[in-house]
Amino acid sequence: MAKEGRSYDRSHFDKAVSIFRRFGLKNEDEIQKIENLIEQVESRLKAMNEEEEELGDIPDEFLGFFFFFIHCFSIILFIISFPHFSF
Numbered sequence: 001m002a003k004e005g006r007s008y009d010r011s012h013f014d015k016a017v018s019i020f021r022r023f024g025l026k027n028e029d030e031i032q033k034i035e036n037l038i039e040q041v042e043s044r045l046k047a048m049n050e051e052e053e054e055l056g057d058i059p060d061e062f063l064g065f066f067f068f069f070i071h072c073f074s075i076i077l078f079i080i081s082f083p084h085f086s087f
Helices: 010-023 028-055 065-072 074-081
Strands: none
Touching: 010 028, 065 074
């Protein structure tokens, strides 16, 4: 659930828990299991965000040969395109 950001929203689960309590649709043991699930997903989301921040940007050489070629040789392509341009 943590990886699929579109299907998880904590506010939806919190609202469901409040409805379960208000109308007595679930007993406290079942509600506690749902709350534990919410906390597990939230801790996994936090860990995933921290991992993503640690990794940073992908180096250009791993983005594919064509992208890397265009990125590294953009100055050469510019010079070829505008031969009378002076630096």
